[in-house]
Amino acid sequence: MNTVLIKNAKIVNEGTIFEGDVLIENEFIVEIAESISPKLSSCKIIDAEGSYLIPGAIDDQVHFREPGLTHKGDIASESRAAVAGGITSFIEQPNTVPNAVTQEILEEKYQIAAKTSYANYSFMMGGTNDNLEEILKTNPKNVAGIKLFLGSSTGNMLVDNQETLEKIFSSTKMLIAVHCEDETTIKNNLERYKLQFGEDIPIEFHHQIRSAEACYISSSKAIELAKKTGARLHIFHLSTAKEMELFTNKIPLEEKQITAEVCVHHLWFSDEDYKTKGNFIKWNPAIKTADDRTALWEALLDDRIDVIATDHAPHTLEEKQQSYLKAPSGGPLVQHAVVAMFEANHQGKISVEKIVEKMCHNPAKIFKIEKRGFIKEGFYADLVIVNPSLPWNVKKENILAKCGWSPFDGYNFKSRITHTFVNGELVYHNFKVKDIPVGKRLLFDR
Template identity: 70%
Template sequence: MNNVLIKNANIVNEGKILNGDVYIENGFFKEIAPQISAKSPNVQVFDAEGKYLLPGVIDDQVHFREPGLTHKATIETESRAAIAGGITSFIEMPNTNPQTTTIEKLEEKFEIASKTSYANYSFMFGGTNDNLEEILKVDSKNVAGLKLFLGSSTGNMLVDNPEVLEKIFSSTDLVISVHCEDEETIRNNTAIYKEKYGDDIPIELHPIIRSEEACYISSSNAVALAKKTGARLHVFHLSTAKELELFSNKIPLKDKKITAEVCIHHLWFSDEDYKEKGTLIKWNPAVKTSKDRDALFEALLNDKLDVIATDHAPHTKEEKDNVYTKAPSGGPLVQHALPAMLEFYHKDKISLEKIVEKMCHNPAILFQVEKRGYIKEGYCADAVLVDLNAPWTVNTDNIAYKCGWSPFEGTTFKSRITHTFVNGSLVYKNFKFYDVKNGQRLTFDR
């Protein structure tokens, strides 16, 4: 393994931006100082003058579709797209085919990733109404956490038995991550509009069908159950202003028992974009109003929302081009999440330090990821160099997703990810990928 020296970088880390050098040895940050000289002739030197060095992004919610749905994506293709977006670690969801609801199926995924992933990886174990025995076998030091679908599930992963839910919440010390939408509300709303429009329901009605009420009923129930049982709860992809009242910014993240995240699409798009984007921005939970979007952004800044994630969930363009009831929800985001957040920086909506806090530091704190998420001596050397003044436009020639499309197609970003390092190795540089599958299994300090 070549050792690496990054010179003259603006290092964004722990609430500060400092100019200096970073020396990487054997995959770890060895020294961070104002000036460092190359230690030996075989050191790879990068002059970062004018660029910003960020810790590698940790994305706590992705769907990479393997096994079983590999016509949409694979761990190899989407981890490759992730490193192009500065995401060096990911936590992948259990609703694959077969589902990740047994220890055997979980370990099969780890085996695939160990051979094919460009980025560091972990997986959520999936809960069902009848697999508590398997949940209790999960080793919390080696698995990111437990995922429960309290709405919008696939297969048999909807956990809708109140007694089972309480037993799960009471029995595990894993971080319980939840998708919150009330199925009964959604079914009733869908029936109303299906009677009027058939299958071709206007996409603009998506946030009316998957409504604020549906989100709030489910998330408030989950929060109440967590408070009752003392469970460690993390609510995925908040989409409404109303839900924010359920969360607090009164204590540090490391002490919180109930946390929440926001996803890129809920910060970027609003219901005004359905007319242009159609089903390409059909997500569950739905993209809602500009008022909701603004409230989510404010909550991100004031620390009611703890992390930024992608909920990367690709489908083929052909699948997305169907009528409303047949078009699947979800879209690809890992390649464009950090550039999108940097666009908000250019608009003076968020600082670089806050972006790093929410995308790098806080996921590491929340999931207790060992030795990642920071540029610190002794930590694994996951890092991203960013040029804030190198505009580029998203198009089919530079989209890395297997599905070949992006909801950002045609968007010009001012900032470019120029270099991505995973465990000290250069894996990506200016739209060029190196065939270095250097991802490692994440471990957790629990």
């Protein structure tokens, strides 16, 4: 029997922090108490005094690039980076090559992950203008949800047929997650800047091309359609102050039919950072203004926004170093997301309890993930120890994403993840990932 006893930790769970011990046996948490004595001589003891013990984070939006784009990343490399960052479960998106828009292609991704993933995994089924029949075959017990791209971010996965959209929204009981940017608005903005600058548009105008208006038009339409059809809607990577008008904090999360996510980069950077970071913070939706960032923080803290995620989407250095129009959007974030939020805690912006709520508890609730996202007896031992007073510097040598760079390159974080457990196995300890891909397929209580 594999037994681990974590002692003297500041255990963070369901809005409280209390000092105590946690006993792991094999895959599960079997006891939580103020003090636990080891019952077996073989029990491994970890003293976590001064550190927080949190549930493993659940990242509801990543792009791990496999199959078809593995020069940028793959399930093995990016899940290794995830566990180093305290993310023990991920939900990956369908815009791989080929796109995961049939049940066969979707299942192939699960088969790859079963052999190679260091973190627990689920994969979204992708929607197109003509695959409703395939969407309706999706099993709600072992697939996280349906993903629709309502903006031009992913080329041929754009769903722009209103009749098709309405059919998808009204036909499935599964959670529908959406990327919202209005295609027409973006195209018109781009043509205007091309007239002014030709092919040499400065990156500083990215947030005006993929504008707040483009986001609001698309988000508001998606919400209107969800209300009309009764669909269960989750809106990914919100980025604007104006969109915050669309959401409410007046009902409990469990009763919400429409939920919202914000990503770390939209909480951290603003348009002022394009001058120094350039294409390395080029994302879709774009990072907007400091005022937008302030509004996102306010909505996160008053519970209009329910989840913090990463939209981890690696590209190579060579790809990112191209001109604005050629450089792809997206960047690696799974390794640094949790510590970035702990940095915000040091800055007085968010409590540790709130970080855990938004990165661990709420994704588990929204997707109805079985036995994960909380520190509870009988739950899987997906656990992370965070030392809030152990500074470290992000540098090329300790970046684990295959692309080898980070928008946080050179940053000194005050907090460090020292241990990550996945299904009871210590998979990461002090900058080293053990070569044990123990991730399991996520299951859903639906």
